[in-house]
Amino acid sequence: MYDDAQKLTTSELLEKNLNDKYWSEVFLTLNASVNHYIDDKNYLKSLAEQITDTTETKLKGTSRLIIWDRISNGDIIFEGKGLVIENDLFTVAGRANQLLQNLTNKNFGFVTINSTKNELKTLKNKWIDFLNEKTVEEYKPEQFKNSKIPEISSLSAVKALIVSLQANSLKDEITKKCLKKVYNLDKMPDDKNSSAIYCDPDSYTYAYLAMLFGDEKVNESKDAKWWLSFWNENKDNLVWNPENGIYEVKK
Structure with missing residues (x-):
């Protein structure tokens, strides 16, 4: 699976992001994108277009994946430890946003289970503006000073x-x-x-x-x-x- 994912074109990865059903598949999409298309502006802009796609997939194989809202609603079982992801990877929009954040090292906000259509549209426009080399203020996540974790x-x-x-x-x-x-x-x-x-x-x-x-x-x-x-x-x-x-x- 890993080797096959590394050979995918941008068009194939975009299609894959629409249809991934397992956490392992989502991870491979992220990995292949970062490895091969980090500077591909057309790919990044196409991902930005997916930010408003709210299609949901009940991801399978989510052991050690931590998305807090999906634990709260029962879609993921918390196993005590794992990888915390703030974006809702159960939606196309969340996966697209995660890809863009990983590829650009920029954060204009997260896609959550509660994101509205207007919020997603605003987030999409921020990505498009950024990719068109406009100045966009980055999102500043809440800080928990002196937190142990x-x-x-x-x-x-x-x-x-x-x-x-x-x-x-x-x-x-x-x-x-x-x-x-x-x-x-x-x-x-x-x-x-x-x-x-x-x-x-x-x-x-x-x-x-x-x-x-x-x-x-x-x-x-x-x-x-x-x-x-x-x-x-x-x-x-x-x-x-x-x-x-x-x-x-x-x-």
Whole structure:
């Protein structure tokens, strides 16, 4: 697959971006584009035209892919770690924007699950202006000063982490497969110091949430139900404390 992707023309890559169905296919489109067409203005302009294409594909094979909104809505299972992508790769527009960002090292905004048609049109025009050598102000992502892990510090990430804690049979299956493959175990050991606990994505998630809210260690009384209730009650009042690098509930 890799070698075949490297031989694709720009026209074929544009068509491929419209039809990719697996995360591995999306990655190969990105890889081949960066390797061969980074300076091809016609290719870049054609990608910009795809920014307003909202066609959605339920990507398959998304293990270790992290798109927070897609974790929140159940399209991706959070496995505790992976590659964070801000663009919604489930849409043609999101994939096109990711390609343009990778090819130009410029950012004029992200395509998210909530992007409106007008927002996409504006983003498309920014890319076209930039590619026509006009001055375009770059997008400045929100900063989370003193965050230990900035990639997990947005509110969309917090929501996704909390949603990922809730019961899910697919998550259970991931845990079981890891236990069997790595440790030859049929169930989670009772020893909480065993490294096997990290087969369960929730082990990472609880640690991340403790970090984001200033707990020195994981508080076992804060289970999945507690976190969901906390989110529902406080999501509109959470503010980032830049001095401490944590979220606090606004009084």
